[in-house]
Amino acid sequence: MSKCIVKILRDETPGGLAEKINKELEExxxxxxxxxxxxxxxxxxxxxxxxxxxxxxxxxxALIPG
Incomplete structure (x- = not known):
């Protein structure tokens, strides 16, 4: 059985959430x-x-699969 790793990112603005998602994906x-x-x-x-x-x-x- 494989592990499913996810990250949950949160923010109070859509723009702030987009920045967090982009940073996470870049890294x-x-x-x-x-x-x-x-x-x-x-x-x-x-x-x-x-x-x-x-x-x-x-x-x-946003829930991002890892």
């Missing part, structure tokens, strides 16, 4: 490799103050 892949299967997700997270919702935070994430 950990060879120039002739093709990376497929990157999964993206956006989550809207409520910010709570006691029992009240004070606002929302958006988090962007």
């Amino acid at each position: 950990n892949t060879r120039s002739w490799d093709t990376v497929t299967g990157i999964k993206y997700q956006v989550a809207v997270i409520p910010i709570m103050r006691g029992k009240e919702i004070a606002g929302f935070k958006t988090e962007y994430s």
Whole structure:
């Protein structure tokens, strides 16, 4: 049975997440490799103050197979 290694990258902006993905791929892949299967997700997270919702935070994430 083979191991499936993945990395989860997170940021609060799409541009910041793109920078993290590009840096990760530059450091950990060879120039002739093709990376497929990157999964993206956006989550809207409520910010709570006691029992009240004070606002929302958006988090962007990517799952990169290794």
